[in-house]
Amino acid sequence: MTGEARSPRERMVYSTVQLVRARGATGTGVRDVVEHAGAPRGSFQHYFPGGKDQLVGEAVLWAADYQVDWVRAYRASARKPTPAGLFAHMARMWKQEFGTRGFDRGCPLMAAAADLVGADSVVSDQLREGIERWEAAVAGELVAMAVPARRAKRLATLMISTIEGAIMSARLRGDVGPLTTVVAELAPLLDG
Amino acid sequence: MTGEARSPRERMVYSTVQLVRARGATGTGVRDVVEHAGAPRGSFQHYFPGGKDQLVGEAVLWAADYQVDWVRAYRASARKPTPAGLFAHMARMWKQEFGTRGFDRGCPLMAAAADLVGADSVVSDQLREGIERWEAAVAGELVAMAVPARRAKRLATLMISTIEGAIMSARLRGDVGPLTTVVAELAPLLDG
Numbered sequence: 335m336t337g338e339a340r341s342p343r344e345r346m347v348y349s350t351v352q353l354v355r356a357r358g359a360t361g362t363g364v365r366d367v368v369e370h371a372g373a374p375r376g377s378f379q380h381y382f383p384g385g386k387d388q389l390v391g392e393a394v395l396w397a398a399d400y401q402v403d404w405v406r407a408y409r410a411s412a413r414k415p416t417p418a419g420l421f422a423h424m425a426r427m428w429k430q431e432f433g434t435r436g437f438d439r440g441c442p443l444m445a446a447a448a449d450l451v452g453a454d455s456v457v458s459d460q461l462r463e464g465i466e467r468w469e470a471a472v473a474g475e476l477v478a479m480a481v482p483a484r485r486a487k488r489l490a491t492l493m494i495s496t497i498e499g500a501i502m503s504a505r506l507r508g509d510v511g512p513l514t515t516v517v518a519e520l521a522p523l524l525d526g
Numbered sequence: 527m528t529g530e531a532r533s534p535r536e537r538m539v540y541s542t543v544q545l546v547r548a549r550g551a552t553g554t555g556v557r558d559v560v561e562h563a564g565a566p567r568g569s570f571q572h573y574f575p576g577g578k579d580q581l582v583g584e585a586v587l588w589a590a591d592y593q594v595d596w597v598r599a600y601r602a603s604a605r606k607p608t609p610a611g612l613f614a615h616m617a618r619m620w621k622q623e624f625g626t627r628g629f630d631r632g633c634p635l636m637a638a639a640a641d642l643v644g645a646d647s648v649v650s651d652q653l654r655e656g657i658e659r660w661e662a663a664v665a666g667e668l669v670a671m672a673v674p675a676r677r678a679k680r681l682a683t684l685m686i687s688t689i690e691g692a693i694m695s696a697r698l699r700g701d702v703g704p705l706t707t708v709v710a711e712l713a714p715l716l717d718g
Contacts (some may be wrong), residue, residue, distance in 0.1 A: 496688045
């Protein structure tokens with residue numbers, strides 16, 4: 335998740351994701367983003383004529399697609415892919431992040447949702463689209479592991495709900511323990 | 527959760543909970559709180575010499591204790607209390623809220639966590655304390671239903687993580703479906 339070799343436009347979307355993860359959407363100003371991205375000061379209006387809403391909307395979908403890519407990378411990497419293995423893989427991303435960088439940055443979808451859904455923001459559309467893409471990717475991987483489609487959709491809802499809450503819990507405690515716990519506890523259910 | 531018959535101080539804490547649930551902690555200004563609470567304009571400094579941090583910290587613990595009370599109310603109300611029944615009871619609060627009032631207001635702990643943990647806020651202490659009280663209450667109820675203490679703690683982590691993520695997912699979709707799904711999916715594991 336580095337910001338190298340990207341265009342100023344891409345860097346601004348990426349910077350938005352990172353800042354929202356730490357400060358929330360309301361706490362992230364356009365000026366902060368331009369500075370974090372090292373983008374030319376006048377370029378924001380040019381790239382994002384829809385203003386901050388457009389920027390945050392694109393950041394939300396960027397973050398969702400990052401999750402989708404991560405989920406899809408699991409099967410190729412696993413010797414014997416299982417639903418519980420996929421869930422452990424999803425948690426591993428966060429354990430690595432928290433282990434390397436500390437607990438400052440959480441899930442961008444959760445952070446944006448917390449600020450924006452109750453404010454009737456237009457970004458709500460991208461938030462819904464984002465979680466649907468992520469859930470569809472998880473369900474698709476489960477189906478590829480021979481879970482029936484209807485059950486796969488339900489398990490995907492469970493897995494994403496649980497991981498989101500465990501991310502929150504881990505950050506509140508400054509401890510990856512909740513991630514480890516939910517992975518171990520859900521394993522028999524997911525592989526059953 | 528009404529604001530009747532409370533002192534101005536209590537009303538300000540209560541209003542903070544409600545505003546943070548919809549707008550996040552960063553998006554909630556002291557002026558909004560005073561207005562929402564119908565409190566005398568000069569009273570804020572008097573009641574909260576520690577400023578907004580003190581106010582939000584108290585709001586976080588108020589919200590946690592509200593969850594604790596809700597969790598503890600289950601056993602007396604159930605004919606045959608079970609861990610899965612407790613989890614359904616936890617979800618019911620949110621299904622009622624979303625069914626009655628729509629999806630504007632989410633969990634105040636999640637909203638405050640999203641904004642504040644990455645900002646090294648002093649409120650992080652209350653957030654940690656809040657989730658620990660809530661988890662201890664859930665674990666205590668499980669123990670009262672004959673779940674061994676160590677397992678009760680792990681299941682409490684799972685239940686709170688899952689409910690938090692399902693609240694977020696329900697709000698993003700404008701649909702209580704994710705809450706219904708996680709209750710049904712976790713039931714065999716919780717009662718197993």
